[in-house]
Structures are given as structure tokens and as C-alpha cells.
Amino acid sequence: MKRNIGNLDSGLRIIVGVALIALVIMNVIGWWGWIGVVPLITGVFRFCPAYRLLGISSCQRKTLDKPSH
Incomplete structure (x- = not known):
């Protein structure tokens, strides 16, 4: 399970x-408020199945910047 939820997204979900x-x-x-379990769990585990299906990720992208001389 690769993380696809970034820090801000995770915090807001929690x-x-x-x-x-x-x-x-x-x-x-x-009773419908129990739906709050879904964002809580996805925020804690930092993985959202819907994001995966849609090809979305709110994680920061790692770039390989070359140091300038």
C-alpha cells in the first residue's frame, strides 16, 4: 500500500x-455522521483507495535537483 495522501490532506481528513x-x-x-470513520482511517493510514483508482496523489513529489556549482 503506497501512500497517496500528503501531510495537509491527512491532517484535514483526521x-x-x-x-x-x-x-x-x-x-x-x-447516525450518518459515522461516515467520519472513513476520512479518519484514510488520514491515519495515509492511503485513499479512491485516489488510487483516479490516479491522484497529494504527496509531495520528490525531485532530483542537481546542486548548482
């Missing part, structure tokens, strides 16, 4: 997932 789950537990929103 925040949104935890927030949705907390709102369900506090009885602010309905």
Missing part, C-alpha cells in the same frame, strides 16, 4: 473524521 464522530456521540447530528 480533523473532519474526529469532528463528525464527536458530533454523533454528542447527539448533535444523526
Whole structure:
């Protein structure tokens, strides 16, 4: 499983997932808020199956820059 979620994307997913789950537990929103488990898990493991299917990656690209002399 190659990572395809970058740092910012991962952090946002974790925040949104935890927030949705907390709102369900506090009885602010309905049962549908448990969908927050999906972004939480994908954020923690830094892998999104949908990104893979679509060929998307939010990870930084590593470039091989030659040092300038």
C-alpha cells in the first residue's frame, strides 16, 4: 500500500473524521455522521483507495535537483 495522501490532506481528513464522530456521540447530528470513520482511517493510514483508482496523489513529489556549482 503506497501512500497517496500528503501531510495537509491527512491532517484535514483526521480533523473532519474526529469532528463528525464527536458530533454523533454528542447527539448533535444523526447516525450518518459515522461516515467520519472513513476520512479518519484514510488520514491515519495515509492511503485513499479512491485516489488510487483516479490516479491522484497529494504527496509531495520528490525531485532530483542537481546542486548548482
